[in-house]
Amino acid sequence: MTEKRTPNLLVEPNKFCPGCGHGIINRVLAEVLEESGLADYAVGSLAVGCSCLMMDTFGTDWVQAPHGRAAAVAVGLKRMRPDCCIFTYQGDGDSMAIGFSETLYAAIRNENITAILVNNGIFGMTGGQMAPTSLPGQRTTTSPKGRDAGTTGQPLNMVDQMKHLPIGYLARGSVASAKDINKLKKYIKAAIETQMNGGGYSMVEVLSFCPTNWKMSMEKSVAHVQNTVKNIFPVGEFVKNGERTDA
C-alpha cells in the first residue's frame, strides 16, 4: 500500500470556494511536477480570474500575465529558459475569451509550452457571467433567460480549433469522478513530457465545476458535468506525439 500524501508544492491551503474543481487540478498538477522531478524547474504563467488565487498557495515560480496573455508570456519564458518546464494555468474566460488569439497562436506556431485550460463554462471570480463556453440555455447573470445560441453562437470548443494543427499533444479531461481525475493526471503527465522532450505545443483542457456560480449542489454539479457538459465537450486524447488519434 503506497502512501498518499499532499504534495509539498501545495504550500498553503487553497483559497477556492467549497467544491471548486481548481483545488483538485492544483493537486494533480503538483503531483505530476513532483513525480517528474520538475518542481524546482517549473515556472507558471498565471492568468487572471480565480486561478490567480494560486499565486500564494502553489509553490512553483509564477509570472502574473496580463488578462488573457498567459500563453504569450509563457512563450517568452520558454524562449529565454528552454531548460525549464513552462506551463500556463488559465480559466476559460481568460484563455478563450480575451486570450483566444494568444492561446491559438501559441498552438499555430507550435511553441514548446504546456497550456492547462480549466473550462467551467462561466466567469467565476467576477460573479458568474456568461463565458464563451457556456452551454446553450445556461442561465448566468448576463443571460438570465438562458444562453440564446441564435444571437451568441454555439459554445467555443478549443480542442476543435486546435486538433487540425501540427502540435505535440492535445487532450481534454474532467474532474467529475475519481476515474476521470486519474485519467486527467495521465493527460497532464503526457503533456509535460511532450514539452520536456521538445515535442511542441501541448494543451490539456479540463472540464471543471463551479457550484457557487452555477448555484447547484455538489451532487448536481457532478451530474451536470457527467451528463450534459461531456456531451458537448467530449473527453479524451485528440493529438498524441504529433499524430491525430481521432478520438
Place this chain on the structure above:
Amino acid sequence: MTQNHELCKGCGYCILQCPKDALSLSSTVNRKGYNVVDLDQEKCILCAICYTVCPDSVFERVEA
C-alpha cells in the same frame, strides 16, 4: 486514512464518491465555520478515493 478537519470546507464530493459509504457530513464545525466530513474507520477500506477527489487535501493515506 488520516483527516485534517481544519482544511475541510464541507463540499461533500468525497461523500458522493466513497464506494463504502464510510463518509458523512457531521454537525461538527471547524474554525473556518464549515461542517466537516466524518470518516467511519470501521467501513473504510483505504482505497484513497477521498484523497483523489478532495479539492482541499483533507485526507492522507499513511503507512500504519
